[in-house]
Amino acid sequence: MRIVDLRSDTLTQPTPPMRQAMSAANVGDDVFGEDPTVNFLEEMVAKRLGKEAALFVPSGTMANMVSQMTHCGGGDEVILGDQSHIFFYEQGGLSALGGIHPHTVANQPDGKLPLHHIEAAIRHDDIHFPITRLIVLENTHNRCNGSPLDAAYMHSVGKLARRYGLKVHVDGARLFNAAIALGVEARELVAEADSVNICLSKGLAAPVGSVVSGNRAFISKARRVRKVLGGGMRQSGILAAAGIVSLTEMVDRLEDDHVNARKLAEGLADVNGLSIDPDDVKTNIVYFQATRKGITSQILAETLGGQGIRVLPTGPDRLRAVTHYQVTSDDIDYTLDVFSRVLK
């Protein structure tokens, strides 16, 4: 059966050049700072994002955890979106592992946190309150239709943070999707950020890995935090080698994923029993609602799965489809055919 797997862009398989680079990688013990391939990747990311230094970690979750634990001590507070990946999908790790208190602000449908809501969430000096240390933004915003947050907004949050002596962390798991969608350099989007997570293992198709970047002092402290979280990986140049290919060969083609996502959204808008506004789709993430009585997201996903089309239920009637390197324009045509047949 023909399979089109749209559950996530994390499903991407490493490309042939990645496999080649991995087998040929020069490696050393990265905990000793002696893996030349990891060092090369870290320098590459730092330079590309306009930061002084960077740190290779196993996952986006660890990148966010390391960053938050480096900025904050126990009892400190982080302001973040109520729809953010960190708040929704990372097991409350910031409190469980970091003793850090989350203070949520409602994400707007475009993924932004309104400036006046952020400002209202900042604690003033009072013996009863935790101390606000950090503001976290997510760009693109996964649960908010994969929306890219523009440079002007990113800068304005940075300025607000500085006014109050706070730091900014950007969960840029899909930062390059945002940069491509907005037609700007990724470094522009994070110019005001004190730390940034980028993931290599999503649309960029590497098998494993994320990179945190920031200034030198931040990264050297983050390196200690990575170690205590079990993220010191020894000959991890094998993995970093794939990430180098991601950054050199896989960024510009993200545009194809965005075109395919838009095509999928426009097609789904014409299918009876679904609700979606294609204009909400700006990058590679497509959310839609199942609207027919008795057809829950679970039932629809299972029925489509039986026909080889894999999508992810993310709520009682909400589903997600994500385009990526292994999904072609022809796959989108086929997917739309199957949707029409299933919901006829």
Ligand SMILES: Cc1ncc(COP(=O)(O)O)c(C=O)c1O
């Ligand atoms: C926005 C965002 N941040 C962080 C992560 C976590 O990445 P990982 O699955 O590598 O831990 C994800 C994963 O999908 C994500 O979408």
